[in-house]
Amino acid sequence: MNRYRSHHNAELRKSDIGAQATLAGWVDVRRDHGGVIFIDLRDREGLTQVVFRPEENAELARQAHHLRTEDVIQVSGRVAPRIAGTENPKLATGDIELLPSSLTILNRAENLPFHLDDEVKNEDLELTYRYYDLRRPRLARNLRLRHRVTQAAREYLDAQGFVEIETPILSKSTPEGARDFLVPSRLAPGKFYALPQAPQQYKQLLMVAGVEKYFQIAKCFRDEDLRADRQPEFTQIDIEASFVRPEEIYALTEGMLAAVFKAARGIDVPTPFPRMTYREAVDTFGSDKPDRRFGMQLVDLADVFRGSEFKMFRGALDSGGVVKAMNAKGFAGITIGQVDELTAMAKQYGAKGLAFIKVENGEWKSPIVKFFTDAEKQALASKLSIEEGDCIFFAADRWEIATEVLGRIRLRIAEIQQLTASSDVLDFLWVTEFPLMQFDAAEDKWNAVHHPFTRPKADDLPLLEEKRYGEVRAEAYDVVLNGVEIGGGSIRIHEPELQAKLFSAYGVDEQQQQAMFGHMLRAFRLGAPPHGGIALGLDRLVMLICGELSIREVMAFPKNNRGMDLMSQSPAPAERRQLRDLRLRLAADERAQSESKSPPER
RNA sequence: GGAGCCUUAGCUCAAUUGGUUAGAGCGCCGCCCUGUCACGGCGGAGGUUGCGGGUUCGAGCCCCGUAGGCUCCGCCA
Structure with missing residues (x-):
């Protein structure tokens, strides 16, 4: 047998006493008594105490004196009981210890930028050394919880007959909504792809394609300013179905969230969730995502x-x-x-x-x-x-x-007043009947509250005809957890005439409609089924499940407040040659700025 | 684009009203220590107080500017 280890570091028990074992991992801490030396050996599963005794193996003990925190080592030896009275009930492996007969230093760790056991407030530093920061048990736990969440969502949706389909990352800019990230095309000089703000159009086109039940754990991109709960790239659990009413989307979402909370936290979430209209939510809580705790x-x-x-x-x-x-x-x-x-x-x-x-x-x-x-x-x-x-x-x-x-x-x-500080309540809520349109005074026009494909409520179609835009309600809904919007969706428009009418109301003239949404309107003329869906913000959802206050704590490699990855120093200036291939030229002043902007000293 | 808070040793922080040589814990280096589990003890190194300017006999502290970070507003269909 030639393996790095026979057991992980949370595995050995009393019943293993006397057995030979090989462990590998990081030195969590060394307690050096001059004679006997204790090492807490850590891997992703936990800790095992390794004891070096000079009287048993003087050479190994000598080497162990020089071990330092975060060195990566491999030890082989005998599993022994701890001396009576020195068991550690805080550890799963606290009844035993490993008495090594061999020690291999797989890799040394140099001076560490910060201590993993401290609550570091210098997030800048943590992000620079993210690969090291992620060794913190809390962050490691968050990543694994996130995996549980996506896994549970996939299993649930699969069981409901939903098909996971990937949609393009290189896609087309949309005029409405957030600012797009643009990607210059080499093969079509002067033209640009846009990274998707959401797979919205593709998933609707998949309904036209007859998929009927689609989902995707989808990366989305929005070039807007960041917040504690906003990153330029983030993930949605994106869902769309054909021949559905809102009731079916509610039930599906409730079932999925219940499955997710069961898998991740072992909690039984009561369903169905209470509902409240937008009007009622704003009237009684002053918010369209009320915290009712x-x-x-x-x-x-x-x-x-x-x-x-x-x-x-x-x-x-x-x-x-x-x-x-x-x-x-x-x-x-x-x-x-x-x-x-x-x-x-x-x-x-x-x-x-x-x-x-x-x-x-x-x-x-x-x-x-x-x-x-x-x-x-x-x-x-x-x-x-x-x-x-x-x-x-x-x-x-x-x-x-x-x-x-x-x-x-x-x-x-x-x-x-710290009214929610110690609360473990999970208050799920549907907010329904959102307004369809909102007047933008700056642009002097009506915009879609949700997006331009959102269906007006049938009852309010006359209001639309009368151009009483502010009063038209949408067949749209948000799911809210403890005052945080974790998802939103709507029933869409599937009729080309109605869609064109709404585009016009949003100030998109016929020529623009053809240029920007021609493919959608054509698709709707080839037999589009009634359809609708929802998208849940995976990062926010996992943030709440983990009890974190920032989505950065549940992403492996997040960006800072300015959208920079401090670890890899991106974004970075482009090579002259790359720009030439793309037929791009920087404006003179920006070029100077881009070249002089050296990475921050560290 | 705007507002607030922050920036002192590798890390977390302290430094009275503007006053002597800017301190502590952890980490690091050296020595000691045979049952710890945040082991312990003794000693040592480590600072352009983010940067630039000003006020003052004297600035980590007051003023102006600037850079960076975080939170928020705008923005985020």
Whole structure:
């Protein structure tokens, strides 16, 4: 037998005592007593203690003195019981230890850039040495959990008759949506591929192809600014099916998520998930992806202030707006700094200011209370269940602004009060009946909220004809987990006439339609079945399953805030020759910049 | 494009109101240590306080600029 190891490092037990074993792995830690030396040998499965005793093998002990953390070694020897009283219950292998008769140093580790057992906050450094950082048990566990998730999703979808089909990475730029990554074509000089923002068009064309049930664990690319939960390349579990109604997509998604959580966490997720319309979600939580793990719901106060003397509230109502409030329980101790922060937040989202009432020592403390009548106060107290120690926040504005302001403040207060910090609740929710279109004031045109292939609700087709675009609801839905949108989809348009009508509504004229979406419109004329689907953000989903706050923690090689891979130093300048092949020339000033930009020192 | 926070030893951090030679833990090097499991003990090396400028008798600390990082807004059909 000529193998590197006979067992992994979480395998040996009492029952192996007396046996010969060969182990391999990394030196996790050396405890050198001058005489006896202990090594914790680590591999991906766990730790085994290796003991070098000078009286048993002086030469090996001498070598073991020089072992350092993260050296890669192989040891062979006898499995022995630990001396009574020195067993380590924290280790699966804590009852035994290996007494080696041979030691091979497979590779030395030089000085380490950081310690794996520390919580390093210098993410820059961790990303530079990502291959080393990934040895951390937490990250290693995350990668393996991610594998469990994709594996469970594949098995589930396969069992439901879905076929995994790969779609092109070199594809075509789409005018709507996010900025595309472009790839210059050598064979067609001056022309560009785009990396897909999603396999949207391809999966619809697969429905026209008669596939009926498609899925893909698909890499997607969007050239936009990054966030903790946004990377330029990310992965979707992409699903499309023919002859389906939303109900079938809901049931399929619920079944898949239940299978995933069972496989990854051993949790039984109750299905079906509750549902809420977009309107209701924004009305009561100020968000289209409500976090319902805590209350603090928005309450409508139109009834209370319809005839009020208080000009701020009355004015908002008279001009078609709303007055809404929410009760932050036990938040009367709000600090001046927090008031300033929340007020700044309110202004950032378009409010003129932020009115609030603190309830302290039985007294309502606020500059606006003096404008309220007793009846108004009573109505407030009852509608908002106001008690000692509460803090009430008000917004009086257009519906969109008032709900968003209170929704954002609600989340910030929950953060300050740590309302979800220790929660292990998994609150799944469908948000339905999204608006189809949204007016973009900057562009002075209507855009698709979801994407231009989204089907309007049949009931709202007359509204579309009347060009009351803002009121048309879409056959679109999002699945939300604990206030995070983990997926979204819709039933699509399969009729060329309706699709063309919607393109026109989005400001895409006939000529552009042919140039950009001609293949879609032609496909729809060759017998396109009704179809619809959903896409789930795999990275976000795994992030939530792993209890992480950033998707970088569940990706093997993520990019930093500026979209750079610090490890490989990409993106990097192109060789002159590569540019020549592509018939590309850099503008002079950018060339100078690109050449002078050397990698950061390290 | 904008806002906030951050940048001191290889790593994590400290340094009173602007005041002597910028400290500690871990890591590293050397010596000691035979049952530890974050082993322990003694000693040592290691710093252009991100960079540039200013104020001051004196700046890690105050001011201006700049670079980088993170979070957020815009953006993300």
